Amino acid sequence: MTTTPQAARRASPRKRRPATPAAPDPAAGLLPQTEPVRLLNPDGTLLPARADYPEPPVEALREMYRRMVVGRRFDAQATALTKQGRLAVYPSSRGQEACQVGGVLALRDDDWVFPTYRESMALTARGIDPVEVLTLLRGDWHCGYDPAQRRTAPQCTPLATQCVHAAGLAYGESYQGRDTVALVYIGDGATSEGDFHEGVNFAAVFKAPVVYFVQNNRYAISVPLSRQTAAPTLAHKGVGYGVPSEQVDGNDPVAVLAVLTRAVAHARAGKGPFLVEAHTYRMEPHTNADDASRYRDADEVEAWRDRDPLVRLETYLRGRDVLDDAAVAEIAEQAERYAADLRERMNTQPTVDPLSLFDHVYAEPTAQLVEQREQVRAELAAAAEEDA
Amino acid sequence: MATMTMAKALNAALADAMLDDERVLVFGEDVGQLGGVFRITDGLQARFGDKRCFDTPLAEAGIVGFAVGLAMSGLRPVVEMQFDAFAYPAFEQIASHVAKLRNRTRGALSVPMVIRVPYAGGIGGVEHHCDSSEAYYAHTPGLKVVTPATVDDAYSLLREAIDDPDPVVFMEPKKLYFAGAETELPTRTEPFGRAVVRRAGRDATLVAYGPAVPVALEAAEAARDEGWDLEVVDVRTIVPFDDATIAASVRRTGRCVVVQEAQGFAGVGAEIAARVQERCFHALHAPVLRVSGLDIPYPAPMLEHTHLPSVDRVLDAVARLQWDDQPDRRWLTESGAA
Numbered sequence: 001m002t003t004t005p006q007a008a009r010r011a012s013p014r015k016r017r018p019a020t021p022a023a024p025d026p027a028a029g030l031l032p033q034t035e036p037v038r039l040l041n042p043d044g045t046l047l048p049a050r051a052d053y054p055e056p057p058v059e060a061l062r063e064m065y066r067r068m069v070v071g072r073r074f075d076a077q078a079t080a081l082t083k084q085g086r087l088a089v090y091p092s093s094r095g096q097e098a099c100q101v102g103g104v105l106a107l108r109d110d111d112w113v114f115p116t117y118r119e120s121m122a123l124t125a126r127g128i129d130p131v132e133v134l135t136l137l138r139g140d141w142h143c144g145y146d147p148a149q150r151r152t153a154p155q156c157t158p159l160a161t162q163c164v165h166a167a168g169l170a171y172g173e174s175y176q177g178r179d180t181v182a183l184v185y186i187g188d189g190a191t192s193e194g195d196f197h198e199g200v201n202f203a204a205v206f207k208a209p210v211v212y213f214v215q216n217n218r219y220a221i222s223v224p225l226s227r228q229t230a231a232p233t234l235a236h237k238g239v240g241y242g243v244p245s246e247q248v249d250g251n252d253p254v255a256v257l258a259v260l261t262r263a264v265a266h267a268r269a270g271k272g273p274f275l276v277e278a279h280t281y282r283m284e285p286h287t288n289a290d291d292a293s294r295y296r297d298a299d300e301v302e303a304w305r306d307r308d309p310l311v312r313l314e315t316y317l318r319g320r321d322v323l324d325d326a327a328v329a330e331i332a333e334q335a336e337r338y339a340a341d342l343r344e345r346m347n348t349q350p351t352v353d354p355l356s357l358f359d360h361v362y363a364e365p366t367a368q369l370v371e372q373r374e375q376v377r378a379e380l381a382a383a384a385e386e387d388a
Numbered sequence: 389m390a391t392m393t394m395a396k397a398l399n400a401a402l403a404d405a406m407l408d409d410e411r412v413l414v415f416g417e418d419v420g421q422l423g424g425v426f427r428i429t430d431g432l433q434a435r436f437g438d439k440r441c442f443d444t445p446l447a448e449a450g451i452v453g454f455a456v457g458l459a460m461s462g463l464r465p466v467v468e469m470q471f472d473a474f475a476y477p478a479f480e481q482i483a484s485h486v487a488k489l490r491n492r493t494r495g496a497l498s499v500p501m502v503i504r505v506p507y508a509g510g511i512g513g514v515e516h517h518c519d520s521s522e523a524y525y526a527h528t529p530g531l532k533v534v535t536p537a538t539v540d541d542a543y544s545l546l547r548e549a550i551d552d553p554d555p556v557v558f559m560e561p562k563k564l565y566f567a568g569a570e571t572e573l574p575t576r577t578e579p580f581g582r583a584v585v586r587r588a589g590r591d592a593t594l595v596a597y598g599p600a601v602p603v604a605l606e607a608a609e610a611a612r613d614e615g616w617d618l619e620v621v622d623v624r625t626i627v628p629f630d631d632a633t634i635a636a637s638v639r640r641t642g643r644c645v646v647v648q649e650a651q652g653f654a655g656v657g658a659e660i661a662a663r664v665q666e667r668c669f670h671a672l673h674a675p676v677l678r679v680s681g682l683d684i685p686y687p688a689p690m691l692e693h694t695h696l697p698s699v700d701r702v703l704d705a706v707a708r709l710q711w712d713d714q715p716d717r718r719w720l721t722e723s724g725a726a
Contacts, residue, residue, distance in 0.1 A: 142492040153460075154492050158484045164450050165485070168457020168465075175439065176461065194477070198450030205445055206454075360495045361529050363553035366628040367581070 030244050032235035036279050037259050038249040042307050044315025046254075053258040058322050064105055064253055065313050065323065066331050068097040071121040072310060073335035074130055077342055078120060078137075082288040086346045087137045091118045095283035098253035098309035099215045101125045103183055106211075106260035112169055112182040114153045114162040118215075119185050123152060130342045140350040159190040163199025163212065167273075171208040174270070181267045183211045183260075189220020191237060192228050200273065204241045209267035211260065212243075212275045215250060217282040222295040238275035250278030251309040254316065281307075354380060389572050394542045395565040398428045400573050401546035402466065406436050409464060412550060414441040416451055416468030416504075425470055426506055426565055448478040452503060456485050459499040466550055472507040473516040479524065486555045487530030502549045503557050507535075508599045508649050510563035510696055512689040518562075519686055520650030522598070525557040526626045526659075532580065533626040535559040537601035539569040541624060544577040552580065561599035583630035585637060589619035592643035592709055595634055595660055597623035600647040600697060607647075607702035616706055626656055634660070635667040642673045643709040647697055652680030674710035 037053055040046060049055065075094050081087045093100050100121040104113065115122055123133045128145050135144020136155060143154035156162040166182040173180035190196055191214060203210040214234050218225050231237055238245030244266065248259040256278060263274035281304040285292035292301075317323035358365050358373040365373065392400075406412045414432055416424075420443040423430030432441040444451050448469060455465035469475035475482075482503065490498045509518030526533045532554050536542040542560070549556035578584055586601065587608050596604035601622050608618040621637050623630070638644045644664050648657040661676040679697045687695045708716050 141494060142488075143494070143496075146496040147493055148460075148496050154489075154497075158480060161449075161453060161481060161485060164453025164481070165457040165460065167450075168454035169460045170457070171454070172458040172461030172463050175463070182457075194447075195449055195453060195481075198445070198447040199453065201445050201447070202450050202454050356494075360491045360493075362490070362532070362628075363498065367631065368629065 027239050030239045030242065032233060032238075032245045032247040032277070036247040036249045037255050038252050039255040039258060040252045040312055040316055042251075042312060044312045044319065046316065046319075053255065053262060055254060056257045056261060058317075058320060060105065060257065061254060061313065062317060062322055064098075064101055064257060065310075065317055066334070067101045067105070067125045068253065068310050068313065069331050070335045070338050071097050071101055071125050073339045074124050074342065075121050077339040078134060079284070079288055081134075081343070081346055087134060088139050089287050089289055090120075090137055091287045092284035093118050093121045093282070095304065095308070096215055096217060096250065096280045097121065098256045098313070099213070099250050099278045099280055102253060102256035102260050103185060103213050105257055106264045107181065107183055110151060111180055111264075112151045112153065112166070112173075114166045114182060114184040115155050116159075116162070116185055116187065116190070117155050117157050118187065119155060122185065123155070126150070126152060128152065130338075131345050134346070138346070138350065140352045160186060160193035160195040160199065162186075163196050164202060165199075166210045166212075167199050167203035167206065167208045170203065170210045170267075171206045174207075174209060179209070179268055181209045181211065181264050183213055183264070186212065186214050187220065188214060188216040188218065188225055188234060189223065189228055191234050197237075197241075200238065200241045200243055200275065203273035204243050207270065207272040209270070210273040211263045211267055212238075212273060213260065213263075214275070214277045215280055216277055217280050219282060219286070219296065221286045221290065222292075224295075233277055235275060235277035243273050243275050245275040245277070247277045247279065250280030251304075251307045251312065253309050253313040280309075389570045391568045392539055392571050392573070393566050393568045394536070394539050394560075395426060395428055397539045397543040397571065397573065398546055398560065399430055399432075401543045401550075402429060402432060403435065404574055405466070405547055405550040406432065406440060409550070410440075411462065411464040412440070412466060413458065413463055414466045414468075415444050415455075417444065417446055417470050419443060419468050424468060426562070428504070428506075428560075428565075429468065448475055449481050452478040452481040452486060455501045455503075456481065456489070456499050459501050460497060464500060464550060466502040466504065468504045470506070471513075471517045472505055472519040472521045475503070475505055475521065478503075482525070482531070482557070483528050487528045490554070491530060498553060499555055500553050501555050502546070503555070505557060505559050506562045506565075507559045508561050508563065509686060509692050510599060510649075512692070513562075514689065515686065518692070520648070520681065522557075522559050522626060523650060523655045525559075526656055530555070531627060532556040533559065534580065534624065535561065535598035535626065536624065537561065537564065537596075537598055537622050538577075539567075539571050540575050540577050541622075543571070543573055544575055545580075545624065547574070547576070548580055559598060563599050564602070567602075578624070580625045581628040581630055583624055583633040584622050585619060585633070586622045587618070587620040589617040589641065591617045591641055592645065592706055593619045593621060593634070593637045593641045594645050594647055594702065594706075595621045595623060595664070596647040597626060597656070599649045603697055603699060604647045604702060607699045607706070610699055611703060611706060614703065614707075618706065623660070629663075631663055631667060634664060638664050638668045638676075639671040642671050643706075644668070644672070644676045645679060645702065645705045645709070646676065647679045647702055649681055649697060651683045652678055653683045655680060673713070674708075675716065677705045677708060679705045
């Protein structure tokens with residue numbers, strides 16, 4: 001066997017000049033993958049298994065499907081309630097069911113959720129009474145559920161402000177020896193707000209167990225993503241803060257749950273925050289009061305209809321033989337009952353006591369508030385006397 | 389008894405609160421190793437460790453929003469805004485969340501926290517370091533707004549603020565930080581919601597708070613030479629506001645001047661003047677007057693003395709309280725009528 005000079009050089013590394021050890025890339029492990037993580041094709045067939053994001057258990061996916069069906073029906077019912085004048089306004093999340101439900105399913109009951117106004121579906125998927133969820137939009141109070149008991153912050157209307165609250169809460173929990181994770185729902189537009197950056201930065205510096213979950217539905221009311229950012233993806237915003245980030249196909253329920261499960265595990269393991277961007281689409285206008293035809297084409301909406309996350313998951317589960325016609329019908333019926341119950345309960349006008357306006361401004365009302373309460377009480381009494 | 393500065397008394401209040409309640413966390417910009425630019429947090433990190441007293445990223449909205457989350461988790465955050473005007477980035481967090489969370493959730497969530505704000509001028513500070521920002525907070529329901537003028541109050545009001553179930557914006561008059569007084573700590577003074585008569589007098593009431601209190605007291609001393617015996621009331625807690633003590637004083641004296649360092653228009657002094665005339669109309673011998681800063685952005689250091697309410701300005705106002713039962717000529721001239 002003859003040895004070429006090249007082979008001899010390769011075989012005797014001692015003759016090489018010692019290589020300078022390469023400095024580790026400080027951004028390694030932080031950047032999102034080039035393509036959004038996808039485990040299901042849009043037609044519902046499974047892509048080859050991958051080691052980084054194992055497929056969630058099929059029972060979890062079946063439960064996800066159930067909650068997505070009920071969630072979509074709830075969403076349609078809420079939109080209908082605006083037309084009947086029962087709700088002042090409703091921001092729909094139709095089309096974003098995988099994200100709405102996935103964010104909740106990835107958490108334990110004692111974890112915290114920090115939702116925005118578009119997360120009504122997520123909150124009902126978390127088991128919060130839909131009437132309590134819709135209190136804000138019906139207008140009888142600002143937050144209808146008990147946030148401390150439900151471990152769910154009030155739905156946040158000011159954009160991105162909840163990003164810092166979550167950092168503080170998650171840090172406070174770990175400071176007190178609890179392994180609670182906080183998951184923040186936020187939209188694409190809100191990643192332009194300062195509080196998004198301050199929240200992610202605080203969470204990173206304090207290693208707070210927070211998952212920042214950006215639902216990029218491509219529009220901030222009417223303003224398209226191209227007006228929000230020049231970043232390659234919103235997930236890239238994590239690297240500047242030292243936060244590992246990932247992007248996922250937000251209409252692939254299997255991938256959404258897989259990515260969020262890993263993000264939550266990362267946070268719970270004490271490794272600090274994680275940023276996930278889900279690429280999805282808001283099928284409805286911003287709210288019932290919006291006219292989306294002024295800023296986007298019907299063709300665009302139609303193209304997204306073909307990527308419906310519910311159809312995708314249903315097809316997949318049927319293919320796995322864990323869902324059949326009977327089960328689909330049974331779940332659809334559950335959804336109908338849920339909507340009918342909501343419709344009925346929303347038909348009664350809630351009674352709101354004007355005197356309660358003074359109850360929770362402070363722990364104890366100030367002398368001035370006591371005075372004003374007495375004034376209102378007298379006004380009410382006079383009005384009642386007039387009516388009598 | 390020993391002589392102590394307000395800065396030291398505030399420092400002692402923080403330390404004693406941290407000692408008494410392990411939920412109390414102190415944080416902000418430069419409050420750790422440095423001890424704060426005014427040294428109010430001096431030594432706290434060394435004594436209680438860097439989990440109890442720590443520096444944060446330089447982001448005021450972040451600091452206050454982080455405190456909201458910590459309070460939601462059951463802790464008692466005390467945050468420092470380095471200077472009055474540097475707190476403005478946090479205003480959305482303060483107005484939309486800190487102030488409203490209890491009300492939004494019908495009491496299910498509360499955010500007991502203290503936001504310490506070194507405020508006001510008189511220290512030769514360059515721009516953005518001398519604002520009187522108390523009106524922004526006082527105008528926001530859900531916040532308590534407190535401002536000490538004495539060393540004892542600095543200690544006692546800060547302890548009470550940290551213990552309070554509601555969020556407190558604690559306004560510290562910078563120019564009084566290094567004024568000393570005899571004190572023995574720990575001390576407890578009158579609670580929130582109580583104004584205090586600092587100097588009794590018969591002829592007119594000067595109502596002041598924070599950095600304006602020493603000005604009012606000095607003016608009251610000087611007024612003796614002119615034959616006026618002036619009462620001085622220190623408001624102490626702007627919210628909750630003590631109508632009763634102030635109205636009782638004005639009913640006794642029949643005349644009132646409100647003194648504040650902040651610009652006057654739509655300020656706390658305007659509110660006080662309105663409340664006094666509503667409650668004391670028939671006891672008043674003259675309109676309630678205000679002495680305040682000018683309605684200008686806080687001036688450069690070499691001009692701040694023109695802006696700040698002075699003893700002379702207070703005495704001029706007192707002189708206009710219709711002692712001869714004649715209308716104030718200033719307003720007659722202005723309207724050109726009568």
